[in-house]
Each structure stands twice: as structure tokens, then as C-alpha cells.
Amino acid sequence: MSLQQVTISLPEKIYRQIQQNSQQMQRSVADEVTAVVTASLPEQAQLSPDLENELSQLALFTDDELWQAARITAPDEKTARMQELVDKQQLEGLTEAEKAEAELLSHFFNRVMLVRAKAAALLQERGYNVDSLADEQSRS
Secondary structure, eight states: OOOOOOOOOOOHHHHHHHHHHHHHTTSOHHHHHHHHHHHHSOOOOOOOHHHHHHHHHGGGSOHHHHHHHHTOOOOHHHHHHHHHHHHHHHHTOOOHHHHHHHHHHHHHHHHHHHHHHHHHHHHHHTTOOOHHHHHHHHHO
């Protein structure tokens, strides 16, 4: 497991509480902060091996390819179909076939989101300012 270093500022009261907890648990303040953050996060679903592979391959992309990946969007017809299914679910419910279709579309949209996020993170690691990506997303 690789570790990422993060610097945070905490209110004095919170820091003292974490410091006390760390002493009680006989661990460092950093380990206590890690434990608190870990406990507050929901269980993460495992990514499928093919998606993990796809995301890891992004590191091999050129900068231009990463910018393109960070800007991908779902086709309008998939977005429209998902909206139809959401609306129908709220009004009358879905058939089993429609539930299966909605689940497939949901996986597709999640994949798009993960690729975009990973590409943006890699661009940021390479020193690029990726703020424009958030601006583009809010306009679409």
C-alpha cells in the first residue's frame, strides 16, 4: 500500500482531541488521523480488474491524450435514456429488463467519471492546472 502525505490544518480543539485519542490508543497523531478518516469513509466497492487495468493504463498516455480523456462525456442518447429510466422509476417503477439496462448505464457513467477523474489527477500530478475541467463540466 503506497502512502500519500497530506498536510491539514485543524482547529486547536479538534487537534487536542485527536492528540488525546492517539495517546489513549498508543499511536501517533498521524496514525490517529488516518484511523479517524478511514472510519468515516464508506466501504469502497472493488473495481473490476478490467477497469483497474484501464485506469492504470492512463499513466502511459501523453499529456494530450490525458486532456482528451479528462474531457470525455457520455453520448447524448445514453444520457437521455438514463434520464427516461430515472423518470419512469420514480413514476411507476421499472421492469426487470429496464432495471438491468439502468444498472448497465450506471456502470457506464461511473466508468466515464472514473476515467475523467483519473486523467485529471494525472494531469495535475504532471504540473497542469486542471481547474478548467471543472469549469467545463459545470457548463455542460
